[in-house]
Amino acid sequence: MRALVTGCGRRLGFYLCEQLVASGWQVTGSYRSERPELAQLRALGVELVQADFAREGGVDGLIAALSAHEDLALVIHNASAFEPQAEDPALQREQFDRxxxxxxxxxxxLNHALAPQLARQPNASIIHITDIYIHASAPQFAAYVATKAGAHSLAMSFARELAPAVRVNTIEPGPILFLDEHGDAWRQQVLAKTPLAREGGLEPIWQAVKLLMENDYMTGASIRVDGGRSLAVI
Structure with a gap:
């Protein structure tokens, strides 16, 4: 069986590709720009397709590449854009569009184009990676949060539209893996309001992915993987 992982060039997307290959899956990964980590995925046999989702028609080449794979059974929407909201209103509009x-x-x-292929496989599923902040206001990240919330809504709509042939679920990560630019003071502030009081790492997300892959009676579900962080922010 084949899986698609978008945003595979680093962090979570890279890790999910590794885990899927180790589990016996054929994997196609999309990436926006070339990165050193991609050489490792190529060495594992991952099919890599360059796709800049921020551009008009940026998914077209990826859809074309996947059309050759009749064994597609899993799609993980991991690609993400993130930055604080710009102060300039014109730049805010550009951010929101991106x-x-x-x-x-x-x-x-992708869901519309790939649904017929997925429907031909038993227990096919789509997983959207969203964010716990879709349930909380965050003015400094308004465009990011709003569009991630939109992704959640899309997933719920597709869960109804594509049933019973294809299951659609979401995962809502919390403080899984801090960015390099996150300073110690900020990290401690976040962890102080996270009941499990630690960074989660990538393995808990993979565990949630496996659950959603294997449990054939779950669709329209959302799993928070956040160490309890949502208890403090929602």
Whole structure:
């Protein structure tokens, strides 16, 4: 069976590709720009397709590449864009458009295009990676949060539309893996309001992915993998 992982060039997407290959899956991964980590995925046999979701028609080449794979059974929407909201209103509009294309328009196009292929496989599923902050206001990240919330809504709509042939679920990560630019003070502030009081790492997300892959009676579900962080922010 084949899986698609978008945003495979680093962090979670890279890790999911590794785990899927180790589990016996054929994997196609999409990436926006070339990165050293991609050489490792190529060495594992991952089919890599360059796709800039922030551009009009950025998914077209990826859809074309996947059309050759009749064994497609899993899609993981991991590609994401993230940055604080710009102060300039004109730049805010540009940010929103970019986040919308990456978090909503690209998954929408991929789900519609790939649904017929997925429906031919037993227990096929789609997983959208969203964020716990879709349930909380965050003015400094308004465009990011709004479009991630839109991705959640899309997933719920597709769960109804594509049933019973294809299951659609979401995973809502919390403080899984801090970015390099996150300072110690900020990290401690976040962890102080996280009941499990530690960074989660990538393995808990893979565990949630496996659950959603294997449990054939789950669709329209959302799993929070956040160490309890949502208890403090929602």
């Amino acid at each position: 986040f919308y294309r990456v978090h909503m328009a690209a998954p929408f196009a």
